[in-house]
Amino acid sequence: MLAAHGGAELRDIMKTDLHTLPVDLDQEIAAERFQDTDLVSMPVINQKEQLLGVVHVEDILDVIEEEVTEDFQKMAPVSTLEEGIRDASIFTLYRKRIGWLVILVFMNVFSGAGIAHFEDVIESHIALVFFLPLLVDSGGNAGSQSATLMIRAMATGDVTVRDWVKMFTKEFSVAIALGGTMALAVATVGLFRGGPEIALVVALTMVFIVIVGSLIGMSLPFIFKKLDLDPATASAPLITSIADIVGVLIYFSIAAWLLTL
Amino acid sequence: MLAAHGGAELRDIMKTDLHTLPVDLDQEIAAERFQDTDLVSMPVINQKEQLLGVVHVEDILDVIEEEVTEDFQKMAPVSTLEEGIRDASIFTLYRKRIGWLVILVFMNVFSGAGIAHFEDVIESHIALVFFLPLLVDSGGNAGSQSATLMIRAMATGDVTVRDWVKMFTKEFSVAIALGGTMALAVATVGLFRGGPEIALVVALTMVFIVIVGSLIGMSLPFIFKKLDLDPATASAPLITSIADIVGVLIYFSIAAWLLTL
Numbered sequence: 001m002l003a004a005h006g007g008a009e010l011r012d013i014m015k016t017d018l019h020t021l022p023v024d025l026d027q028e029i030a031a032e033r034f035q036d037t038d039l040v041s042m043p044v045i046n047q048k049e050q051l052l053g054v055v056h057v058e059d060i061l062d063v064i065e066e067e068v069t070e071d072f073q074k075m076a077p078v079s080t081l082e083e084g085i086r087d088a089s090i091f092t093l094y095r096k097r098i099g100w101l102v103i104l105v106f107m108n109v110f111s112g113a114g115i116a117h118f119e120d121v122i123e124s125h126i127a128l129v130f131f132l133p134l135l136v137d138s139g140g141n142a143g144s145q146s147a148t149l150m151i152r153a154m155a156t157g158d159v160t161v162r163d164w165v166k167m168f169t170k171e172f173s174v175a176i177a178l179g180g181t182m183a184l185a186v187a188t189v190g191l192f193r194g195g196p197e198i199a200l201v202v203a204l205t206m207v208f209i210v211i212v213g214s215l216i217g218m219s220l221p222f223i224f225k226k227l228d229l230d231p232a233t234a235s236a237p238l239i240t241s242i243a244d245i246v247g248v249l250i251y252f253s254i255a256a257w258l259l260t261l
Numbered sequence: 262m263l264a265a266h267g268g269a270e271l272r273d274i275m276k277t278d279l280h281t282l283p284v285d286l287d288q289e290i291a292a293e294r295f296q297d298t299d300l301v302s303m304p305v306i307n308q309k310e311q312l313l314g315v316v317h318v319e320d321i322l323d324v325i326e327e328e329v330t331e332d333f334q335k336m337a338p339v340s341t342l343e344e345g346i347r348d349a350s351i352f353t354l355y356r357k358r359i360g361w362l363v364i365l366v367f368m369n370v371f372s373g374a375g376i377a378h379f380e381d382v383i384e385s386h387i388a389l390v391f392f393l394p395l396l397v398d399s400g401g402n403a404g405s406q407s408a409t410l411m412i413r414a415m416a417t418g419d420v421t422v423r424d425w426v427k428m429f430t431k432e433f434s435v436a437i438a439l440g441g442t443m444a445l446a447v448a449t450v451g452l453f454r455g456g457p458e459i460a461l462v463v464a465l466t467m468v469f470i471v472i473v474g475s476l477i478g479m480s481l482p483f484i485f486k487k488l489d490l491d492p493a494t495a496s497a498p499l500i501t502s503i504a505d506i507v508g509v510l511i512y513f514s515i516a517a518w519l520l521t522l
Contacts, residue, residue: 029324034319054360058296058300058301062323064326065296084414084419086419086476093431094435094438101402101439102443102470104402105395109395110314111395112393113391116454119390122390125386129380129393130376132390133393133397134366134369134370137365137501145362149354152346155341158345158346166347167346170351173351175350181363182362185363185367210362222453236498244398260274
């Protein structure tokens with residue numbers, strides 16, 4: 001330990017392959033650096049490489065918890081809650097939740113407008129209403145799945161914006177398989193509830209809705225990332241609402257076309 | 262530094278207020294201990310307090326990432342994906358997603374059955390269909406919000422099972438405020454689309470649906486926890502599907518009652 005004494009300078013023993021962190025680095029990215037390097041502390045420097053301080057890995061744990069909480073709440077979607085839910089006042093909770101809920105109500109007015117447009121088909125085939133929640137929700141559910149997988153893959157760095165085409169092709173193949181299976185399930189129900197014509201309509205609708213829903217769910221995180229927004233903004237309820245509108249249009253368009261042949 | 266030499270034993274200088282980790286401790290709980298103590302490493306002991314090894318905080322970072330990924334995927338809901346989505350085969354992705362999607366389809370058959378039960382009311386007031394996605398989704402959205410807040414609060418230890426009554430009361434108050442605001446919004450649309458009677462039906466329905474949806478969303482994570490299941494199983498699509506069934510019943514019951522007065 002004391003072997004390097006006697007006139008020799010520190011430059012002879014110091015290590016120079018340093019991992020440093022720029023002072024303006026995003027805390028979330030710093031957390032990833034700690035994960036990649038397995039170091040317990042890293043020096044922080046400015047643009048002139050002057051040493052400003054040090055960050056320890058235990059401080060990074062708190063950063064990760066905060067970021068995860070933020071991402072979770074975006075998926076709800078709830079505006080970020082600074083305090084815990086236990087201490088938050090009723091008014092704070094109201095304020096954090098009402099915005100998104102009202103926005104989603106007004107997005108759903110478009111689904112309603114879609115329904116109103118097809119009132120004639122619905123009135124002459126009231127059994128179609130039976131399958132409305134089932135079909136429309138399936139698009140939203142498939143879309144939520146792919147959005148969640150994509151948001152997480154982007155957060156861990158597994159997928160970047162450049163992978164869009166690759167991911168789109170993959171999602172398309174998966175969605176055809178998913179939609180096909182679900183179409184079989186729903187066709188059986190359709191046969192019992194409305195006869196062969198309705199069964200054909202709901203099966204065909206299911207395939208289209210699952211494909212379109214999945215591709216919307218998969219693409220939205222990429223679009224948000226491209227627009228420099230957090231990919232996690234593509235929350236399940238947002239995708240559900242968009243998938244609802246598209247689903248209503250697909251369903252009744254197919255119904256109007258097949259049932260009036 | 263070398264002042265304690267000369268015959269003195271280590272017992273005189275050693276620290277004895279140790280934070281140790283039992284070898285069978287859940288990794289997620291160990292992660293919380295590191296967060297609480299701000300230590301960079303902790304010794305691991307067995308039941309006889311024999312020293313077995315040591316865990317460093319940088320290993321805990323990977324644990325947190327895995328756990329977070331698991332929680333995220335439960336919210337989708339997707340079965341946990343071991344590899345990244347980039348490397349996963351199309352068949353793996355299909356297998357991980359199809360189970361939940363088919364379960365949700367069959368849950369939605371109940372919504373359909375609810376609708377079929379009220380076919381007469383719907384046929385004589387076709388404008389009711391216009392508001393169906395809007396009202397039913399609002400219950401699911403409010404429920405997803407409270408479930409997400411609750412799952413996160415339980416994961417960070419902010420809320421435990423004993424807080425159920427306290428949280429229920431709080432959620433009830435928040436839900437009345439949310440439902441009231443959304444009822445006003447939807448009553449305006451109802452007045453234009455269907456007249457004062459329809460406006461009354463949709464406003465009243467909105468209040469009930471948001472309250473019931475919120476309470477379901479808030480309670481499910483507690484119920485899963487009580488049953489020793491992961492609270493995160495109360496995913497958005499599961500809550501949406503339950504809220505859909507309940508929502509359809511609330512909506513058309515209120516409509517049948519008010520419109521045939």
